[in-house]
Amino acid sequence: MIKFLDLQKVNKQYQEELKEAANNVIDSGWYLQGERVKQFETELCNYVGVKNSLGVANGLDALRIILKGYIEIGVMKKGDEVIVPANTFIASILAITDNGLKPIFIEPNINTYNLDISKIEAKITPRTRAIMVVHLYGRVCWSNEIEHLAKKHNLKIIEDNAQAIGAKWQGKATGSLGDAAGFSFYPGKNLGALGDSGAITTNDTKLASVVRIIANYGCEEKYKNTYKGYNSRMDEIQAAFLSVKLRHLDREILHRRKIAEYYIENINNSAIILPSLPNNKEEHVWHLFVVRSAQRDLLQKHLAYKNIETLIHYPIPPYKQVAYKEFKELSYNITERIHDEVLSLPISPVLMETDFEKVVNANNLFINE
Numbered sequence: 001m002i003k004f005l006d007l008q009k010v011n012k013q014y015q016e017e018l019k020e021a022a023n024n025v026i027d028s029g030w031y032l033q034g035e036r037v038k039q040f041e042t043e044l045c046n047y048v049g050v051k052n053s054l055g056v057a058n059g060l061d062a063l064r065i066i067l068k069g070y071i072e073i074g075v076m077k078k079g080d081e082v083i084v085p086a087n088t089f090i091a092s093i094l095a096i097t098d099n100g101l102k103p104i105f106i107e108p109n110i111n112t113y114n115l116d117i118s119k120i121e122a123k124i125t126p127r128t129r130a131i132m133v134v135h136l137y138g139r140v141c142w143s144n145e146i147e148h149l150a151k152k153h154n155l156k157i158i159e160d161n162a163q164a165i166g167a168k169w170q171g172k173a174t175g176s177l178g179d180a181a182g183f184s185f186y187p188g189k190n191l192g193a194l195g196d197s198g199a200i201t202t203n204d205t206k207l208a209s210v211v212r213i214i215a216n217y218g219c220e221e222k223y224k225n226t227y228k229g230y231n232s233r234m235d236e237i238q239a240a241f242l243s244v245k246l247r248h249l250d251r252e253i254l255h256r257r258k259i260a261e262y263y264i265e266n267i268n269n270s271a272i273i274l275p276s277l278p279n280n281k282e283e284h285v286w287h288l289f290v291v292r293s294a295q296r297d298l299l300q301k302h303l304a305y306k307n308i309e310t311l312i313h314y315p316i317p318p319y320k321q322v323a324y325k326e327f328k329e330l331s332y333n334i335t336e337r338i339h340d341e342v343l344s345l346p347i348s349p350v351l352m353e354t355d356f357e358k359v360v361n362a363n364n365l366f367i368n369e
């Protein structure tokens with residue numbers, strides 16, 4: 001069986017380093033808000049090329065706390081609008097609605113699966129305060145146009161960088177392109193902890209200090225609370241693991257790129273639409289390798305029969321979820337087509353050459369009925 005993502009194998013590569021990191025934390029007797037988190041935050045700043053970073057409990061909290069930070073400093077208030085792609089993972093939307101803000105959905109571009117930047121301006125109203133771009137599947141969503149729009153309409157750009165650490169646009173890393181960014185270090189992400197973890201990056205020093213307070217109960221000084229905050233802190237042990245894994249991230253990204261290029265070159269089946277290659281301004285980190293097929297469910301069955309595990313990212317758009325009854329009248333053609341047709345093939349830092357050949361062969365044997 002070729003697993004979609006063999007996490008045990010991924011972490012086994014670094015077992016000795018991870019054990020040493022864990023032992024150091026156990027020995028230190030210090031488990032929260034200590035030196036390891038501080039060190040990882042510095043490493044993340046250097047890797048991304050930003051002035052400030054903050055370790056938090058998970059990626060959803062990173063996004064939620066950024067928006068709450070903007071509310072606390074008066075940049076936005078409840079009822080204001082945030083533009084967001086309609087085909088994102090639910091966390092992007094939860095971060096918006098949890099803050100009493102209103103998501104304004106935009107269709108993605110069918111070739112990149114990222115928010116179609118050309119459709120933003122028509123949706124801007126006097127209540128629009130921000131654009132949340134999602135670098136979906138590890139592909140950067142950026143352009144000169146979006147920077148221009150944000151400036152013209154005085155909007156913040158928040159990056160949901162959960163899937164794209166290491167991706168770049170014109171040499172600049174995602175997480176440093178907008179005003180603030182949320183990262184996820186969920187175990188299955190490209191930089192995965194051994195549990196939940198996340199981070200915020202920003203060059204805005206004011207926002208950085210406010211989000212740091214919010215993530216620690218809104219507490220600025222012991223037992224003095226400035227904001228109604230959260231308890232959302234990165235564990236020392238996760239920070240220690242992440243420092244180990246960050247050292248190997250670029251090599252892992254190169255392996256993902258090699259697999260993606262191999263799939264694109266060798267999968268040749270009229271029933272399967274391959275992802276487009278990034279343009280020359282972009283560096284893609286291939287968190288997911290997503291193909292499309294009008295017969296997606298049959299393709300998935302066929303691949304399972306050939307012992308290849310695949311997943312669907314995602315079967316239901318956020319605005320169609322039971323949790324969001326208030327959006328159930330909405331409908332977006334491109335988004336819904338994507339959700340009906342996408343299938344994620346195995347891609348990971350531990351997938352071997354013999355595996356990716358098998359994946360290619362199985363895809364090429366799928367018969368279009």
Ligand SMILES: *Cc1c(COP(=O)(O)O)cnc(C)c1O
Pocket residue numbers: 058059060061088089091092134160162163183184185186196197198
């Ligand atoms: C994983 C993910 C998140 C949330 O991260 P968690 O760490 O699971 O909370 C947010 N946005 C996107 C696009 C994601 O893929």
